Amino acid sequence: MxxxxxxxxxxxxxxxxxxxxxxxxxxxxxxxxxxxxxxxxxxxxxxxSKAEGRFVNLTTVTPSAKAYEYAEITQKDPRFIELVLRESRSVLRCRLGTIIVEHRNGFVCANAGIDHSNVRGPWGNSEDWVLLxxxxxxxxxxxxxxxxxxxxxxxxxxxxxxxxxxxxxxxxxxxxxxxxxxxxxxxxxxxxxxxxxxxxxxxxxxxxxxxxxxxxxxxxxxxxxxxxxxxxxxxxxxxxxxxxxxxxxxxxxxx
Missing domain, CATH: 3.30.1330.100 (CofE-like)
Structure with a gap:
């Protein structure tokens, strides 16, 4: 077949x-x-992820010192980096525009798989919502x-x-x-x-x-x-x- x-x-x-x-x-x-x-x-x-309610609004995230450190290297939003760190076991590579991590489920990927495209949360500015x-x-x-x-x-x-x-x-x-x-x-x-x-x-x-x-x-x-x-x-x-x-x-x- x-x-x-x-x-x-x-x-x-x-x-x-x-x-x-x-x-x-x-x-x-x-x-x-x-x-x-x-x-x-x-x-x-x-x-x-949407069905399971894995939405996060960046305005609710408080970055850690480590998040600010990686955000300066990558030039990404430190609140976004904080979510990446929370979803990861370890950071493997970090450079301008890129952070590669081992996700807590074991696989290696960029940004811990956190997505910003085609994401609309239930309140607030759509630009502030991401999906884990x-x-x-x-x-x-x-x-x-x-x-x-x-x-x-x-x-x-x-x-x-x-x-x-x-x-x-x-x-x-x-x-x-x-x-x-x-x-x-x-x-x-x-x-x-x-x-x-x-x-x-x-x-x-x-x-x-x-x-x-x-x-x-x-x-x-x-x-x-x-x-x-x-x-x-x-x-x-x-x-x-x-x-x-x-x-x-x-x-x-x-x-």
Whole structure:
């Protein structure tokens, strides 16, 4: 079966407290799509964060001395930097315009994934509102997956994705930050290649490959397609965690 990555149109503006599983199932019906076993729903991080109320207004943030120190280097708002520090385990790189951190969920990203675009809070100036990543994106994905199963009896996977840069290449790509029922890694060690050679080190970052494909369909600006349906994923679904994709520090050559 060929891989299909199908946009789901009609997802409304998400508000705090919205039940994403119900919204997605309604949109699927309106798109004349029905779930099948082994399908995967891929969600943009932003709608998950919005549903979980991860909004922060910068006027409510008091910067620490460390935040002021990094703000002077980066020339960013010290209140924004304070939120980055709160969401991070450690700061890895800091220079004009950039702060790279290890997020408290383990992955490395710029600004702790805190977003300012397409964010509108319930009060005050929209310029003062930012959106944090989900508290625990694996848990968020599991909740959505389980709710969909309760309503449809279909065994599916759910992924939450975000856009990350990379230390060794230009441009952002979609990557997985939360998984439920989707393998993070696919281990091909011991499998034969075309000529019978047994692979020794090949492990596929299958969730990130799928995240990149889904991100192309979603778009990165004002396309308004935060959910896609994936059918024909070439690997068996199984339980996993985003921790599968995080390289241990002792193997990370960029630290």
């Amino acid at each position: 060929s891989l299909q990555v199908l946009p789901i149109s009609g997802i409304p503006e998400i508000k705090t407290g919205d039940v994403l599983s119900e919204i997605i199932l309604k949109a699927l019906e309106e798109n004349n799509l029905s779930l099948q076993d082994e399908d995967i729903l891929v969600l943009a991080q932003k709608i998950v 990543l989900p508290e625990d994106a694996d848990s968020s994905a599991r909740v959505i997956r389980d709710q969909v199963f309760q309503k449809t009896q279909k065994r599916i996977g759910v992924m939450i994705i975000d856009s990350h840069g990379r230390a060794w290449r230009m441009g952002t790509v979609g990557v997985a930050i939360g998984l439920a029922g989707v393998p993070g890694l696919v281990d091909l060690r011991g499998k034969p290649d075309l000529y019978g050679y047994r692979l020794r080190i090949t492990m596929i970052g299958a969730a990130d490959e799928l995240a990149a494909a889904a991100s192309l369909v979603m778009g990165q600006a004002d396309e308004g397609t935060p959910v896609v349906l994936v059918r024909g994923f070439p690997y068996p679904l199984r339980e996993s965690s985003i921790q599968e994709l995080i390289r241990p520090k002792e193997l990370d050559l960029f630290r």
